[in-house]
Amino acid sequence: MSKPTIAVLRPDDNRIAAAIDYLRSHEVSPVADPMLKVRPTGESPAVADYCVFTSQTGVEIAVDQDWHPGEATVCAVGQQTASTLRDSGVAVDIMPSTFTSAGLVDELATEVNGSTVEIARSAHGSDVLVRGLTAAGANVHETQLYRLNRPTAAGSSVTLATDGQLDAILFTSPRTVEHFCEIAAEQDGVPALQRGVAETVIGAIGMPTAQAIQERGITVDVIPDTVGFTQLADCTVEELATRH
Structure with a gap:
């Protein structure tokens, strides 16, 4: 059985590397796609x-x-x-x-x-x-x-999401959602993204992030009790295990 594929959209600094390492420790396949440049x-x-x-x-x-x-x-x-x-x-x-x-x-x-x-x-x-x-x-x-700002190289996960190839996406801020959906609009359009993620587990840190996702017509499946990335990852992996 293949490992679940999870897109992680942390800033393009040490946080994306730490997130990738943490997800790998959960036996999942992370897709690193930094959506923020500080x-x-x-x-x-x-x-x-x-x-x-x-x-x-x-x-x-x-x-x-x-x-x-x-x-x-x-x-x-x-x-x-x-x-x-x-x-x-x-x-x-x-x-x-x-x-x-x-x-x-x-x-x-x-x-x-x-x-x-x-x-x-x-x-x-x-x-x-x-x-x-x-x-x-x-x-x-x-x-x-x-x-x-939005990194110039961002967007690989958006293509995968639109094609229905992601098991989960981890959103950590409203700005991340904004950039992700901007790229979707520039590619195949947000409606295509909505269809592509219909079966994808969507995780969000905090209600402002969740609201930004919902405003774009996408259902949020996981909102952890705290604003830490590790709990978002833990809860999302648990949700994936429940579904499979």
């Missing part, structure tokens, strides 16, 4: 009472710029973001129990009135944090640390 903007987090990070990438860029929290209360959305901060020697003061921007707004809503809040993240974040914290009375500033 482009730092050169900006640095501003000084504020609260400093919010929403991704591992944002933390790594800030640390590379020799950023230090000073007296700021450091907030992290997601376990990987928090782990990267701690690994960099930065204490995490607040991490919402639900790993979403809305969860962080709920966590901070009663304490940020009159405070300054710095949101250090990509240029593609939703306005949930800004709107929610502003409504709570905070003076909110956003620094766009990086952009997520």
